[in-house]
Amino acid sequence: MTPEMLLNLSIVILLIPILDFAFLIFFGKKLGRASGFIGTSVLGIDLILALIVAFVRLTQYPNETMQQYKFDWINLGNTSVTLGIGIDNLTAIMLIVVTLISFLVHLFSMEYMREDSRFSRFYAYLGLFTFSMLGIVIANNFLNMFIFWELVGVSSYLLIGFWYEKDSAANAGKKAFIVNRIGDLGFLIGLMIIYSTYGTFIFEDVFGKIHAGILPFNSGFWLTLMGILVFGGAIGKSAQFPLHVWLPDAMEGPTPVSALIHAATMVAAGVYLTARVYPMFTADALLFIAYIGALTAFIAATIAITQVDFKRVLAYSTVSQLGYMVMGLGVGAFTSGFMHLVTHAWFKALLFLASGSVIHAMHHSMHKAHNHDMDPQDIRNMGGLRKTMPITYITFLFATIAISGIPFTSGFLSKDGILAGTLAFGELSGHWFIPIAGFGAAAITAFYMFRLTIIAFHGKPKTSIAEHTHENNGFITIPLIILAVLSLWFFYSMNPLNPDEGWFHQRTQAPQSAVPASLMWNFMNPEKEINANENINVSNNRLHTISNELNKTGIPAFLVTHTLVSQPKVETEFKETLHHAHVPAMILSLIVAISGIILSFVYYQFKVYDPDSIVNLYPWLYKGSFNKWFFDEIYQATFINGTIGLAKVGAWFDFNVIDGIVNFVAAIGRGLGHITGIFDFHIIDGLVNLSAKISGWLGTALRKPQSGTIQAYLVLTVLGLVVLILLFI
Amino acid sequence: MEIGLTHFLIISGILFSLGLFGIATRKNAIMVLMSMELILNSANINFIAFSRFGGFNMEGQIAALFVIILAAAEVAVALAIVLNIYQNYHHVNVDEINKLKG
Numbered sequence: 134m135t136p137e138m139l140l141n142l143s144i145v146i147l148l149i150p151i152l153d154f155a156f157l158i159f160f161g162k163k164l165g166r167a168s169g170f171i172g173t174s175v176l177g178i179d180l181i182l183a184l185i186v187a188f189v190r191l192t193q194y195p196n197e198t199m200q201q202y203k204f205d206w207i208n209l210g211n212t213s214v215t216l217g218i219g220i221d222n223l224t225a226i227m228l229i230v231v232t233l234i235s236f237l238v239h240l241f242s243m244e245y246m247r248e249d250s251r252f253s254r255f256y257a258y259l260g261l262f263t264f265s266m267l268g269i270v271i272a273n274n275f276l277n278m279f280i281f282w283e284l285v286g287v288s289s290y291l292l293i294g295f296w297y298e299k300d301s302a303a304n305a306g307k308k309a310f311i312v313n314r315i316g317d318l319g320f321l322i323g324l325m326i327i328y329s330t331y332g333t334f335i336f337e338d339v340f341g342k343i344h345a346g347i348l349p350f351n352s353g354f355w356l357t358l359m360g361i362l363v364f365g366g367a368i369g370k371s372a373q374f375p376l377h378v379w380l381p382d383a384m385e386g387p388t389p390v391s392a393l394i395h396a397a398t399m400v401a402a403g404v405y406l407t408a409r410v411y412p413m414f415t416a417d418a419l420l421f422i423a424y425i426g427a428l429t430a431f432i433a434a435t436i437a438i439t440q441v442d443f444k445r446v447l448a449y450s451t452v453s454q455l456g457y458m459v460m461g462l463g464v465g466a467f468t469s470g471f472m473h474l475v476t477h478a479w480f481k482a483l484l485f486l487a488s489g490s491v492i493h494a495m496h497h498s499m500h501k502a503h504n505h506d507m508d509p510q511d512i513r514n515m516g517g518l519r520k521t522m523p524i525t526y527i528t529f530l531f532a533t534i535a536i537s538g539i540p541f542t543s544g545f546l547s548k549d550g551i552l553a554g555t556l557a558f559g560e561l562s563g564h565w566f567i568p569i570a571g572f573g574a575a576a577i578t579a580f581y582m583f584r585l586t587i588i589a590f591h592g593k594p595k596t597s598i599a600e601h602t603h604e605n606n607g608f609i610t611i612p613l614i615i616l617a618v619l620s621l622w623f624f625y626s627m628n629p630l631n632p633d634e635g636w637f638h639q640r641t642q643a644p645q646s647a648v649p650a651s652l653m654w655n656f657m658n659p660e661k662e663i664n665a666n667e668n669i670n671v672s673n674n675r676l677h678t679i680s681n682e683l684n685k686t687g688i689p690a691f692l693v694t695h696t697l698v699s700q701p702k703v704e705t706e707f708k709e710t711l712h713h714a715h716v717p718a719m720i721l722s723l724i725v726a727i728s729g730i731i732l733s734f735v736y737y738q739f740k741v742y743d744p745d746s747i748v749n750l751y752p753w754l755y756k757g758s759f760n761k762w763f764f765d766e767i768y769q770a771t772f773i774n775g776t777i778g779l780a781k782v783g784a785w786f787d788f789n790v791i792d793g794i795v796n797f798v799a800a801i802g803r804g805l806g807h808i809t810g811i812f813d814f815h816i817i818d819g820l821v822n823l824s825a826k827i828s829g830w831l832g833t834a835l836r837k838p839q840s841g842t843i844q845a846y847l848v849l850t851v852l853g854l855v856v857l858i859l860l861f862i
Numbered sequence: 863m864e865i866g867l868t869h870f871l872i873i874s875g876i877l878f879s880l881g882l883f884g885i886a887t888r889k890n891a892i893m894v895l896m897s898m899e900l901i902l903n904s905a906n907i908n909f910i911a912f913s914r915f916g917g918f919n920m921e922g923q924i925a926a927l928f929v930i931i932l933a934a935a936e937v938a939v940a941l942a943i944v945l946n947i948y949q950n951y952h953h954v955n956v957d958e959i960n961k962l963k964g
Contacts, residue, residue: 840960841959841960841961842956842957842960843956843959844885844886844887844894844956844957847882847885847886848886851882851886
């Protein structure tokens with residue numbers, strides 16, 4: 134298959150869901166339940182095409198740089214805005230992730246949303262979301278990415294607020310949208326800096342100019358800031374600290390939506406963006422990213438311990454795992470960070486769909502018992518579901534083991550890589566907080582995930598509702614089984630303990646950094662080694678690149694590859710340390726994961742100790758965690774009330790000062806008007822009336838002789854004539 | 863006594879005065895028209911008299927003929943007006959027709 138065919142096919146993949154959306158939004162009402170079949174089968178076709186594209190790209194062209202189309206969107210004099218699409222290894226993998234999860238969620242929703250009155254609308258929105266997400270994935274420039282980024286935000290808003298009759302859902306939609314705006318503002322400012330400095334949005338051209346030494350405002354600080362601002366978009370979309378507050382509330386949406394958007398794909402878009410623009414991050418920007426990720430991973434994990442809503446535990450777990458990915462990218466463990474995106478997508482989608490299965494079963498059971506007051510999502514009402522819902526239980530257990538990072542699962546491969554990266558990073562840079570937070574969060578993750586499993590599925594049913602639940606049908610269980618199988622190790626690497634030789638790692642190597650050497654981490658700078666032994670090789674390679682890829686400005690594009698074959702073989706200090714850190718990290722992460730699991734069994738399964746005893750021992754810790762460390766309250770008190778207060782001050786200022794000035798000016802005007810009014814009435818009008826009256830008097834006086842009698846006139850004429858004659862003669 | 867220019871002028875003056883008096887005093891529009899004829903004829907007498915006693919030329923007489931023709935035309939128009947007035951007012955009293963009163 135030629136590269137052109139590959140690109141054309143990926144455009145088809147992009148366009149199929151939007152046609153699906155348009156069709157369902159206009160004809161959905163008439164189609165009724167058939168719209169579900171249409172949406173699902175259309176996505177099935179999309180999935181097959183995506184699998185073909187990804188397979189061809191990853192087998193035929195794994196070593197090539199991005200294959201892309203570019204076209205000028207706007208021409209303004211000498212400047213132009215170029216858009217385009219491109220396919221490289223990351224894109225190919227993401228295409229599978231998005232279309233497969235979207236397909237499974239479509240399938241799942243056939244049963245889960247069966248009774249909803251806006252069934253076809255739901256499928257239309259899913260199509261819109263899939264289109265937007267695919268747009269992000271195959272963008273080859275910042276502007277395309279930003280456009281689809283916002284479209285994803287819109288579809289997320291529509292789907293969170295899908296049950297808008299509930300106030301909480303409508304508010305959650307608004308909250309998600311507004312919080313995302315804050316991050317997107319940073320992204321937008323970053324884009325402005327990029328365009329005003331480089332005059333292009335295409336990734337490789339921007340990187341090329343950075344590589345050629347062109348910096349915004351000629352300062353490394355601005356390059357760092359530019360990276361952080363662009364990363365700001367990821368902070369919002371991937372729910373990183375301090376903008377993570379929207380994601381737990383987004384669980385008000387239907388559960389399939391939570392699985393598709395708020396667990397597997399959209400929230401991973403921020404991580405994808407970070408990976409995509411990875412070459413432009415300076416050392417300081419990467420450190421910032423690593424700290425944000427570490428803080429997010431740790432804080433969210435501590436909150437997840439005490440939540441009682443099934444979906445909220447998973448939501449905080451998602452936030453925590455997204456923190457992992459970001460942290461992995463920040464410390465330089467690019468491959469593991471990106472791999473965690475993919476593996477997490479499978480097992481977190483599985484966790485959410487399984488929770489959907491449980492909630493669906495609870496709903497049915499409540500419906501049969503005519504009980505409508507209970508919260509079907511509260512884990513304290515569950516228990517014993519292991520017996521009644523075996524398939525859901527087993528698949529959920531698979532995902533729980535994977536997220537805890539136990540060997541022979543996909544989660545172990547990626548998580549362990551990230552933790553090794555943090556360990557190496559801590560050793561080389563001295564920032565030990567990051568590995569400590571990483572390992573701490575790993576232990577807590579294992580603990581709270583098994584707490585959730587044990588409380589919800591093990592033991593005896595806590596309510597009669599839970600006792601009478603039943604396993605759901607194939608629409609729900611088949612996606613669960615597929616995702617459970619995907620959480621096994623052999624899809625990524627044959628060696629369950631070390632993924633380095635697997636196809637995934639081979640094809641998603643970290644790209645070279647484009648920033649000047651002085652702004653890189655010393656230990657990630659390949660030049661140090663190259664100067665010693667491979668100088669000639671590199672300069673040859675650069676010449677080759679320059680002669681091939683001169684763009685309009687004469688500055689060569691910075692070509693990003695994700696394989697080692699076409700790159701000069703560079704061994705940075707970081708990679709070496711990472712290699713050494715692998716085994717200790719593996720042992721350490723296994724120890725923390727297993728101790729977390731054992732602890733949760735001790736507390737919740739065997740009840741050796743009562744969890745309440747710890748609550749009583751440290752009540753403030755429990756309260757803080759249970760109330761999500763009061764983030765919402767703090768934001769309410771500071772930003773929201775601050776904004777409202779500022780608005781009130783502004784309103785007061787408007788009412789009293791601005792309005793006062795306006796009224797004062799108006800009063801002056803009115804006073805002047807009165808004076809001129811008096812002048813007009815008495816003097817001008819007086820003069821006019823006087824002249825009119827004079828005319829009147831004259832008219833009355835002169836009317837008298839006008840008797841109308843001709844004979845009188847004649848007499849007067851004759852008399853006048855006589856007078857004239859007497860006068861002149 | 864030789865009849866001279868002066869006598870003619872006196873006759874013409876008397877005729878003119880009678881006409882003027884008639885116009886000023888008569889109520890009936892027909893009478894006013896007739897008085898106007900008197901004035902015209904007094905002018906005719908003047909023309910003829912000056913023609914006879916002045917330069918013995920025909921110009922005065924021709925002018926008199928013109929005046930007669932003019933008078934005929936004028937009477938035709940004036941009688942038409944009077945007829946119309948009569949149709950509107952059912953009388954022809956000049957002093958009661960004062961629509962032009964200011």
